[in-house]
Amino acid sequence: MIHAPRVAAVAVAALLTVGLAACSSSSTPEAQSADGDWTPVTIEHALGTTTIESKPDRVATVNWANQEVPLALGVVPVGMAAANFGDDDGDGVLPWVQQKLEDLDAPTPVLFDETDGVDFEAVADTDPDVILAAYSGLTQEDYDQLSEIAPVVAYPDTAWGTPWRDMIEVSSTALGMGDEGRQLITDLDRQIDESVANHPDIAGKSAMFLTHIDTTNLSEVSFYTTHDTRTMFFEDLGMTTPASVAAASAETDKFSLTRSAEQADAFNDVDIIVTYGGDELTNALKADPLLSQMPAVVNNSIVSLPTDGPIGTASNPTPLSISWVLDDYLDRLDQAADQAQ
Template sequence: MSLSVRRRPLTAALLASTTCLGLLTACGFSSETGTDTGSKASAGGGSFPVALTNAWGRTEVKEKPVRVATVSDGDTAIALALGLVPVITPDVEDGDPVAEYKQRAIAKLGEKKLKTYDDTDGTDYEAIAAEEPDVILGVNTWDMDTDYAKLSPIAPVVTFADKKQSDTLTWQERLKTAAKALGLTEKADAVIAANEKTLKDAAAAHPEFKGKTYTYSVVHPEQITYMSYADQDPGVFEQLGLVKHPRSKDYSANKNGVSLENLDELESDVLLMTYPFGDEGLLSASELETNKLFRSLNVVKNKHFAVVPSENTLASAIAYPDALSAPWVVENLTPILAKAVAGK
């Protein structure tokens, strides 16, 4: 599957850690979103104007936006989660089918497909300008350093308060930032609460998950990557009750390769693998799963091993959770985990 930069390449996605950024210290400034606390905006009531300080300057949204443009797949997910159909979005599918959870949201909003621009060569500023957006969402992009100067004359740009936040904000923080500018803070809170309830309900329905150690690994072209390292933020696996294996302390974002001679490092109560690169990976699924050392692992012999599919975007949705994908991830991941825990 071909993924553009704006969709976040799967290689990077599956190596990245989405973490909360520490508090910024500035007088009269909300560190989470970069919103001026002295603004006339009311977060709950959605009153305007709303002033937002960002890494490149200051954005003022004078009236409640109606026409919203997006510059990344993550920003499109935010708009859809908040009940808005973007007037234009980047074409991140590159000919592939639209992710199921995204298509569901589009259909729920009464549309069949979104209007897109070709982002092969970057953000198409002219295409965005032609749609006359009231606001441009860019809270989930790596390209704002290049884009901001060309987007800001078109419409107010909603983005992060610090350049580091392109990698570090949680999906909840990105959603809240966008919602503040759109006058939809209460809607964002409802979306977050609904997602939390989905996870809690799934965990409650599967008490057998609680306390089981897990290892999650990705077969990249250059290595087998130990993704569930100790400093990796708790994700959906742990929200469903699993815990990292004690061995995870031996791995980090910068030390995460597992050699074929040390496949026993993958041992745990539950082993989850994904193969997003197919034949271009270090080795194929059949090559790994017929490897003698791999087959000798207790977790494999006892059938507590499962593959997280990448073809349906589940692996990438786990790597980069957002408000739109979270319920779908739980829906699709839970039965995989149930079978692995049960040894089926």
Template sequence: MPSAPPRRRRIALPALAALAALVLAGCAAPADAEGETAATSLLPAAEGTTSYPLEIDTWAGSTTLEERPERIAVIGFSTNLDVVEVLDVTPVYTMTEESEWAWRDPEWFASIETIDTATRRDPTNFEGIAATRPDLIIALNYVWEQADFDKLSAIAPVLEYEEQAGDQADWRAGQQLVGDVLDLGAAATTAIEEADAAIEEVAAAHPGFAGKTTTIATDYGAQYDFEYYTPTGGTAESVMLDLGFAPNPLAERFVADPVISDENLALLDGDALIVIYSDEETRQARESQPLFQAIPAVAEGRYASLAASPDNELLLDPEGQEFENATWVLRRGASAASLPWAVEVIADQWLAGVELE
């Protein structure tokens, strides 16, 4: 993960004048039949607890929201749409999502004014964003280069974390941050509480998880790495702890480096082991290793073996039974919208065949 550059106040650079010019023509939203701006229907009524002007500190600099934003552009990972959807906020711009996420409301998504054909894997469409005349750009955990941050800031204030978070992003903090900035702090708190209650309900339905340790690993194949997915302090570990599992002391070994070498395969042990493979060939290669077969969780049948389907949408066990793929939600996809769905998948599908009682 790249280190965060020193914080400095945002400066409008002359080289960005062309982008800024796109915003100058007609910043106000068009009026509707009753004389109110169309933008007022994009957000719920303000709660009246956030004061503007509001200074926003990010890892790349500080900026000021002069008034409550109404036209919001959302870029980046699915979580950035999640945090506004649960607040009943409709952005004016977003990207095409890479998957039809199970928790996404398709009608809400279709109502977004501009859905770019680009996905998060494509270059950021600065001109397309500017054309929608946003007054805030939500880009949590997505902008990693100062130059890109500055280009976005020439269009509108950018909401990012104070520190670059990567896979360690706190979904609760992100949800609350967006709510507070939009003067919907109470609604954000409610969304977090409802998600936590849903997770607690799943945990209560599976008392056998309590006090047990678990390990999740992802095997990306011979050309890539075999990685420990639940290192101490990470998002994936926190999800499993919320489900009632106990911290696995072996996870501390993978905080600095998640790669699992053949020499440290024994560290994959736990009361339950879940390994997610990139494909069937990778699964067969790994499971043929004597060192892997000797891991107690594997040898004793406390092991869930899941390989990605060819389209990466589902996971398959060795018999071909299909399971939903919640892997993404355990890291950068964790949110108040996605986690209630994901923990049910983990508890009722992934771990259904693992005896923990």
């Protein structure tokens, strides 16, 4: 199976290779001697250019899921953002992250409360050598302030739009573990392909991911565009993007769009709808005079994920959540595919 998002990962790898070559000629003898064979790493990203002069031992991560790359590579961060949605037991750590910490026999890192944004003071208190935020929504102001604490690796292109492979590529390079990162990508790709092979009914089915829907007001519906990683994940699973969603996405760089329910017939090419909610949502869609005419609703080809649970959260693929959710998610998609005509 060929995964379209892998093209982006290759592009990022090429960019990072250029950065490494460029900075190796200007690296200082002091930096090299202090860290053995470490060569300073330069990474270009959407908010600037970051050079990591010495091997980072104390790694902090901010914003969603950035702790997962170092953990997957056996590096326990000194601090990471507390989970603020999808946390089933309220401890600030998602189950796949907790599982990895247990596998590494490691205590929970310092948890940064990002309810009101990045907690700069808490990050500074962990005394990091590098701050990873390859999948994030950092503003330029956030980045500049964090850069006063330690070198910051921000998202390569679009806020909240970094595919999981690029997350791994960027963060593993920043840690001097590029080879290990590429092996991790290979291992996850193999796992995805093996699991998808056991669910042939979803192959080629078109899928649309609706965002959280207000069942009391269905005059408008919102959906994730092709710039969002949830939608990108469909292609990893052998599914396709409906032409209607692709066309709407081509007109924007936003990760979601809203359309009037009166335009619902534009999405007649959608085989499967994935969304957040439960029976109440499904029943509301079926009862609505406009949305009920969508073929996916007529056929009951709807995957309704828990709004606040970890399964719904993991539909946004990240390096550790993929293995945790993959078979369950595919089973749900399979059931919806069975209903599609």
